Amino acid sequence: MTSIEAWFMDDSDEDHRMPHKLNPNEPVSLKELENIGVFYWKLDADIYEADPALEKIRKDRGYSYSDIITIDKDKLPNYEDKMKMFFEEHLHLDDEIRYILDGRAYFDVRDREDRWIRIAMTKGDLITLPAGIYHRFTLTETNYTQTMRLFVGEPVWKAYNRPADEFDIRQKYVSALQCA
Numbered sequence: 246m247t248s249i250e251a252w253f254m255d256d257s258d259e260d261h262r263m264p265h266k267l268n269p270n271e272p273v274s275l276k277e278l279e280n281i282g283v284f285y286w287k288l289d290a291d292i293y294e295a296d297p298a299l300e301k302i303r304k305d306r307g308y309s310y311s312d313i314i315t316i317d318k319d320k321l322p323n324y325e326d327k328m329k330m331f332f333e334e335h336l337h338l339d340d341e342i343r344y345i346l347d348g349r350a351y352f353d354v355r356d357r358e359d360r361w362i363r364i365a366m367t368k369g370d371l372i373t374l375p376a377g378i379y380h381r382f383t384l385t386e387t388n389y390t391q392t393m394r395l396f397v398g399e400p401v402w403k404a405y406n407r408p409a410d411e412f413d414i415r416q417k418y419v420s421a422l423q424c425a
């Protein structure tokens with residue numbers, strides 16, 4: 246596992262595809278991400294079709310489903326609507342597991358104090374966000390990514406926009422944070 250780049254975000258109104266780093270930058274470590282339930286692997290995306298390291302993660306964690314989404318305005322149907330939807334703060338009832346095969350993307354997650362942490366994802370980065378965490382997704386200024394979506398069993402893509410505090414999974418996530 247090599248490193249990942251993450252930082253606390255500023256709250257400027259600038260285009261959300263820009264980095265939004267504080268000045269000076271306040272980096273967030275992998276350990277801090279793990280403390281809020283976010284896990285990360287670095288893989289070789291050039292061999293994803295026959296990668297024993299990916300196979301092992303899938304087997305160990307039961308990621309039986311996978312597909313590949315290309316996010317590009319000329320290739321993804323309803324691109325604008327989808328990008329808007331992905332950037333709405335939301336949670337899912339299951340873990341969100343994403344593996345960047347090409348291009349770049351940002352995942353933003355809320356920390357314990359409700360601050361936004363931005364996670365910069367590039368080719369070869371695999372990340373898992375726990376069920377119940379508030380988060381959002383955006384492309385970077387390069388406007389392109391090809392990403393593998395993994396899931397345990399049949400995928401459920403439904404997102405619940407904040408506020409979604411009444412869901413058991415949210416309460417479970419918040420309780421787990423308190424114990425950690």
Ligand SMILES: CSCCC(=O)/C(O)=C/O
Binds near residue numbers: 350382394404
């Ligand atoms: C890169 S996959 C599209 C984003 C998505 O599915 C999601 O739920 C973002 O939070």
Ligand SMILES: [Fe+2]
Binds near residue numbers: 335336341381
């Ligand atoms: Fe999501």
